Structures are given as structure tokens and as C-alpha cells.
Amino acid sequence: MLGFHGVAGSREAVLGWVLLVVAMIVTLVVSLLVLAGAWRGRTSELLPPQRTGGGLRWIVIGGIIVPTVILAAVFVLTMVTQAAVAAPSAPPTVTVQITGHQWWWEVHYLDRSPSRIAVTANEIHIPVGQPVRFELVTGDVIHSFWIPELGGKTDLIPGQRNVMWLEADSAGVYRGQCGEYCGTQHAKMAMSVIAEPAGKFNQWLVLQRQPAAAPPDPDVAAGERVFASSACALCHTVRGTLAGGRLGPDLTHLAGRRTIAAGMLPNTRGNLAGWIANPQALKPGSLMPVVPLRATELLAVVAFLQSLE
């Protein structure tokens, strides 16, 4: 259900549930009035028309006074909630820039010194119990950044940089998905937020800043050569190797991620091989082309990617 693991999301969810309960009461009352009214005076014949007095009180009370009171209360609650979630309780220490792409998420952990910027994709680690600032931009069309359990959506729109914040109040993996229709594979543009204790998060962040560790294994070295000399490297970056493409996700620490293809498949050897062999079969319309590789090359590339802890 929406909301309950995020500080902002909980407030939004409480507002939502209050509204839904009020809505259900109103629906119930009106439905009962329809039924009771229809039952009360029912006839089987079209009787001669007749004007009985009264009825205006219904409109004044039920149509004007009661709705005005309810709406005023709802509006106040809305404003209070909005003020409460407008800014986090403490200034965020971590700023994450999310760039939307058809159909994956590019993630930058911003830092004043460029060498400390960490780049990853589709999986966002955050420290639990701390507000995190998100800056949202897009590389192509409009997307919407949304982690239902933590909070509401904010759109990623060309020509502007939207800002929002999230704070997870308990550790866990929270699924997110693009909230604005963005084309063929909008349905498969998922991500996850991994909220973990601050210490673990910092360790992870330090690792993400590192280039890929030198492959110690001949299979892996062969895979790296194939990767760097084939079309793979035109789109993907693996820092510390010759691959420096910018169109697709940064794969420097791919093996540390839980899923591949924007949250579509668990990150296993089989899935990785299947995905590289034919991304168009799994995610038709994806911008990742089929790269012709011999079976041995494919296995070497998979071994290389699986070494990228």
C-alpha cells in the first residue's frame, strides 16, 4: 500500500486515508438516500404530476452547507499536510541527481568535487532515517520519479530541474516505477531504492566512486576485450576500462546490483546472457540493439560483467 515507509509518504498516506474514509461515508449516505427515496414513494403507475411542498432545504443543507464544511476541513488538512512535507526536518546531507531516459534511470550522487561523484543506474541506495535530496532532470521525454512506499511523484521535465526529498524510516528495498507515460517501454521502467544504515550506505558509496577493479581472471580479461571492442562500449561506460559510452547505463559496478534492464530481471548469469543475446525479445523497442556476438564472446562478456562488483 502507498506511503507508510517514508516520512513524507506517511503524512500523504494519512491524508489520503482520511479523505477516502470521508469519501466512502458520503457515498454511503447518498446511496442510502437514493434507495430510501426510491423505495419510500414508489408507485407502479405514472400518477398525475403533483407538486408537494418543500425540498429546498435538501439543497441548502445537503448541497451547500454540509459540502462547504467538509471541503473546508479537507482543504485545511491538505494545506497542513502540504506544509509538513514541503521540506525535510533537517537539511539533507546526500543529494542524488536522477536523469530519466527511455527506459532506465541514471543516478548521480552529487558532490562538490567532481572526482567524488558516483554514477550508477536504476538502483538508488539511501541512508535510512536521513532525508535525501533528489534533483530530477531528463535526457529525453517527460518521466516521473515515484517510489510509492516512500512518497509521491515528481516529474522529470525537459528544460527544468525539479527538486524533491525522501526519507525512509525503516531499512528495506522499495520498488519504484516511472509514473508518467514515456513511450513504448514505459511499463518496464522500474527502479528500486535500497534504504540501509548510514555506515553500510557510506561503504557502498565509497565503492561506487571507485573504478572497476582489474579483472584477475583470463575469461574476464577476454570479456573486457570483447566489451571494449564491440558495440557495447559505444553506449556503456565501465570506469577503469576503455569502455566510455554515455548513451546507456554506467556498468562499472553492475555485479553489485540486484536487477538488470531497469528492474525487469534479477541480476543472474542466465538473465544477463539472455538479455545481452537479445534485448529486443525481452523488452521490445528498447534502445539497446542486438549486438552480434559468438557464444564464446557472449559468455566472456557475461563473466566480465559479473566480475564488476
Place this chain on the structure above:
Amino acid sequence: MTTAAAAQRLPVDAGGPGATGAWGMILLIVTEASLFVYLLFSYFYLGSMARGSWPPSGPPELRLALPNTIILLVSSTTMWWADAGIRAGRQGRLRLGLLVTLALGVVFLAIQLAEYRGKQFTPHTNAYGSLFYTITGFHMAHVAVGLIMILVISVRGGLGHFSERRHLAVTNVTWYWHFVDVVWLAVFTSLYLSPRFL
């Protein structure tokens, strides 16, 4: 007196300001005016969102546009003069007024095209260029439609279709022409004058 008898005494197709045809023209003008409101809204919206200067190439020159504005204003007067003429039953005034209006409208279009030729930007240069040509182009299209209307009623006037009592088409076209004129004032103020003040 029964209603049937009363109906015998009603005028047939009385015309005048409340005529059915006049309602049609006025409502058309209302919706067309909204169209220009949204076009100008777009101009100001993109202007307010612009990062650099707006317009990017500086305010458009007045050298041709200002005299052209005056030409269009004068054409509204001549159109009014033609319409008032036929209301007084004067066929000559109608014909002369329509011809002069037609000529002024054609001159307006010609000058507008001449101004386009001198522009440093095209519709493809940037969003401002797209707005400038689309808004002025929409207005020119309305001028052109107005001119066709005037041409048609000029021919009909020549055939003696209009008289002191029957001139709804002339009145409607006059309304339309005034509308085209007022729209130009709004376009001129927004595109040519407002960048000089805002």
C-alpha cells in the same frame, strides 16, 4: 387577437442587430478571439520561461509595422464607411468603400510579406521565431479570409444584392473586418510594443 393573427404581422427575416446571421458572426468572432488569446498566452508564457533575453533578437522593428498598423486602421474606417453607406441605401458608397478597403488590405499583406523578407530569423531559428511567424501568419490568414469575404460582397454589391433594408452580409463582413483589425492591435502591442516596455 390570437397568436396566429399576431404572427401574420411579424416581419419576415427582419435582419438588424439581433438577426440570426449576426449571432452566428458574433459567436464566430468570440471563438476566434479566444484563439488569438491562446496564441498570445503562448507568446508570453514562453517569454516568461526564457532564460536569455526576450525576444532573443531584440524587439522587432517598427519601420514597416507602424505604418502598416495605420493602414489597417484606416481600412477599418473605410469598411465602416461602406457599411454605413448601404444602410443609407447608397450603392456607390458601398462599392467605393469596399474597393478601397480591399486595396488597403492587399497593401497590408504586401508590406507584411516585405517585412518577413527583411527578418534575420526564420520559424526554425528558435521558439521565438516559431511564435512570431505563427502569430503574425495566423493574423495574415484572417486578413486574407476577410479580403475574400470583401471580394465576394463586392461582387454581390455589384449585382445589386444589397439595399437599405437588406445588408446583413455587409454588416457581418464589417464586423469581421473590425475584428481582424482589433486582433492586429493586440498582436502589434504584444509582439512589437511590449518588449520595449517589459
Place this chain on the structure above:
Amino acid sequence: MATTAPAVPAPSLHEKLLRIWETPPGLFGVLATVDHKKIGKRYLATAFLFLLLGGLEAAVMRAQLARPDQHLLTPEAYNQLFSMHGITMIFLYASPILSGFSNYIWPLILGSRDMAFPRLNAFSYWVFLVSGIFLYSSFLIGQAPDRGWFAYAPMTGSTYSPGLNMDFYALGLILLTISTTVGAINFITTLFRLRAPGMSVNRLPIFVWGTLTTSFSMLFALPALTVACVMLYFDRRFGMHFFDASTGGHPMLWQHLFWIFGHPWVYIIVLPAMGLMSDLIPTFCRRPLVGYTYVALATVATGILGFGVWVHHMFSTGLPAMSTDFFSAASMVISIPSAVAVFAWLATIWHGRPVMRTPFLFAAGFIVLFVIGGVSGVVTAAVPFDWQVTDTYFIVAHLHYVLVGINVFPVIAGFYFWLPKMTGRLLDERLGRWNFWTMFIGFNLGFFPMHIAGLLGMPRRVYTYPAGLGWDTVNLISTIGSYLFAIGVLLFLINVFWSLRRGRVAGPNPWDGPTLEWAVSSPPPAYNFALLPTVGSRHPLWEERLNEPGSRSRITEGPALVEGRETLGVSPLDAQANEVLTMPEDSLYPFFLALSLLVTFYGLLTGAWALAIVGGVLVLVMTVGWLWPSAPVEEASP
């Protein structure tokens, strides 16, 4: 049943008027007729066909979504289907079907002989038809619009949408706005000029108030769509930059223009339907509507406030809180006029003696669905909660409660109510009840679970979803429910076709209704009223029995006007007869003008400029030919 005698003309007068008004049979008559009743029926049939097409698209989508990770459809096919489903239902069904009812009913309920501009009326229909054909022809080349009915830039630009898909969209909608705009002008002029003498504005049926408000809204709202679509077409075809953020344009410009149009449009497609309910409920409750003035004012107020809420579609775009708060408040305020209408209906039922005929069942169901759609709308007006539910299935549920609840249910009620007037035969009551309960249960079963899917985090416009997120069961229920709903619609069709042959003969006034359309035979003659009536109250056919003080209507006497196609013109507000209007003869120009427009638009679509120019010249020729006086111009009689 009715105590007020219907206006049956003397045979000689009947013959004489028929000769004047009846359209000749044959192809010429089919293409040239300007009879508002024929045009109204065409609107209804065509719009209903589009409802079935849109329903078919939905049925395929529901099959795809019945279970997770299905592959019945490719993502591209799904995206075209959901886009065309929205476009079809919103543009080609919901508004035209109401135009159909208004076209057929207005002159009858207003006591006139036709619309103010009968040829424009024919033109309006033909353009609606060709715009539908234009939009649907996109399927022939497999390039139907695929960016949703809302078509957010920049995904609609040539960079991200290189095919013709969105050119069909932009041009098809521009074509349709021509039809809708001239229709609106026609309704407004008809209302202010062609009523029965004595039908002052405080005596108008609420249905008329609904269509009138809607028509004004159209005049102000549609140009925003036209401008947006022209810009989209220019961006795509001529490489302009309106929505291109890298060269000074902005994608938010599209959203503002689209929703400035789009939100008033929601009221445009519900207000006439609500008005229909406001006239139908009193008929079956055997008493006048409680709070007529409140409901009329609420209708107008909704139309006006509808222009002040568009930003509530854009709460998650990062607008400043000041702006979202204003639109949040406005979106809540707009529910008050709706509450007024709901309680007026409730009071009418409570203080009336309701008869459970099928139209009333649909009306009662409508009230319940209206309230559910209304309160879920208020819920989404609360900005922080909207951030969660916007673009989820919660909104899909909400908008279907609004559009099916406040449009489809009243429309079906309207058919049960007025189809006997059009065909002369009643629909079957027993089948009607089955029809209602199947649709009502099917609809709620299909769409209520979508609220839950949305609250569980399921986004809209996804062609599939993974298993294990808790969305499987609700989706399966939605699919089953929506199929049940579809069966309900089929039962309605069966009932219609059955009634055409076997239905009980209706007579002029089968429901003992209060308004003028029930004073003429069913189906009405080509000339509507042999003697043009005069109106003295809101309920011309009930006033004897209500026995209220005030003037009386005259149904069986009045001017016959037999000098040609003539009807009465009245003063705008108090409806005093002030002239006799000569109405136009049948004409082929409207049909050929619409065809010429179609040629032009195919030229624009394909970039075949020669074709576009030929079409444009034809448009000019047809327009001048249309407006050229057909008979020698005579002096107006004194």
C-alpha cells in the same frame, strides 16, 4: 394517460407542411438533408458506433491486463489501443452523442421547427464523421496515435515519434474542433433566437441549460486545443520549436494549453447529461424538479469554474505551492454546484412518487456513480495525496466513474427515454432491467477495483505488469467486470433492435412528460409542430394538473406559417416573437465542403501540398457557393 391532448394537425395542413419540410427520398435527400431530427439520429448512431469501437479497444486491453506478463499485444499495439480508446471515447463518442440528443430534442423541446442554422448543422455532422474516418484511417497503415489522448510533448515531437501517428492526432483533432465549434455556435443561436414564444430563460428545461453552458464552454476552450495541435503539427512538419526546451520552447506550454482545454471539456461532456437527468428524474418522480433555479445556476457555475481548475492535472510537475494551492481550492469549490444538483435530485425523488421504469433505474444508478466519481475527484484535488495517486489506476477508476457514470449511464437512460419519441416504439422493460443491472454491476466490478490497484501503486498506461506486486487479483476482477459491462451494452443494443420491430407503440407521450417534445407524434413529422406553440410555464404539458397560478401554454393553437420553410424568431431573453424566419432548403454544399476539408487534411497529413491546395480551393468554392443566395434576393417585407 396524458390528459393534455397532443397537437394533431388537420390532414390538409399536415400534407401542406410535409410538402414544404420533408426531404426527398434517394441519394440526394440522404446527402442534402438539413432536418435536425435526421442529423440528430446520425449523430447518435455514429457516436454509438464509436462507443462500440472504443469499447472493443478496451476489451482487448483488458484481456492483455487480465494476468501479469502477458503477450497478447506488443507494447506498440497496446499504446496505440489505449491512445485511440481515449481519443475515441472523449472526442468521438462522449461529446457527439450529447450533440445527437441535443440536435434531435432541442427544436422539439423548444417548440421550434429546426435549428438556427440547419445547413451548418448538417456540416457539423459531416465534419464529425470525416474527422472520425480520418483518425481511424491511421490504423490502415498501422500508425494510429500512440502518445495518449493527452499527447505530452516532447514525446510527440518528430524526434521521439517519427511516424505519422501524431500527425493523425493533431490534424484529426483540428478537423473535429471545426465540427464542434460550428455546432456550439448553432446551439447558442438556436437557444437565443428559435424558442417558442413565452419560453423565457427561466422556463428552459435544465437539459437545455446544460447544452447551452457546454456550447459557451466550447467556444472558449476549443481554441486552446486548436492552437496546441497547430503548434504540434508545425513542430513536427515544419521543424518549429514550440515545445523544444533546447531552443526556447517548453514542453509545459503543451500541458497548459491542453488542460486549459481539457478540463472544461470534462464538464462539456457531462453537463448536458446531468441536464438530461434533471429533466428525466422529475418525469419519473411525477413532480417538478426541486430547486430548478439552483440547478440551472449550478450548471452555469460549473461551466465557468471549469476554466479555473486545469492545473490540477499538473500537480506533480514541480509548480510552486502557491499555484497548486489555488487550483486545489478551486477544484474543491467546483464540487459544490455538483452537490447542489445531487441534492436537488435526491429531494425530487424523496418528495416524489418514483416509478421504477428503466430510464429511472439508470438515473438512480447514475446518481450513485456520480457521487463516487465526484468524491474520488475531491480526494485527488488534495495536492499531497495527488502526488501519490496521479497517473495511477486510481485516476483510471476516477475518470471512468465520471465519464461512464455521468455520460454513459445518462445516455442509456436518454435512449430509453427518448428513443420511443424517435422511433415510435418503446424498448422492452424486462430486458431493460437486465440491461441496467448487468451494466451497473459489471461497471462497479470492473472499475471499483482499479481504485485499489492504484492505491497499491499500479501506474496507468502500462501494457503489462510483473507478478508478485499484489496487482494480479484486482486486475483479473477488473477484466471480468468490464466484460460483464460489455454484455450489458450488448443487451441494450439487442433491446434497441428488438424494439424497432416489435416494441410496443409509444404514442406521443409514453411517460406523461411535461415538456414540448411530448406534444407531437412519435416519431415527429418533418415540420415538428403544425401550429407553433406558445409557452406559459416550465411544464407546458403538466400545468393543467399542477394547477398553479400563472399563464397557460397554448399547444393546439398558434401560427402555421405555410409560406415556405418558416419558423418564429424570438427576442433573446423573454422570448417574445419578433420575426418570421425563412429557413434554408436542403443542400449538398455542407456534405461537399466536409469532403473538401478531408481532402485538404490528407494533403497536410502526407505533405502532399498540391493535394492540400486543391482541397483548399475546393473549400473556398464550396463555402462561397453555400453562402451565395440561391433565389433572387427580394426586399424584406415590411
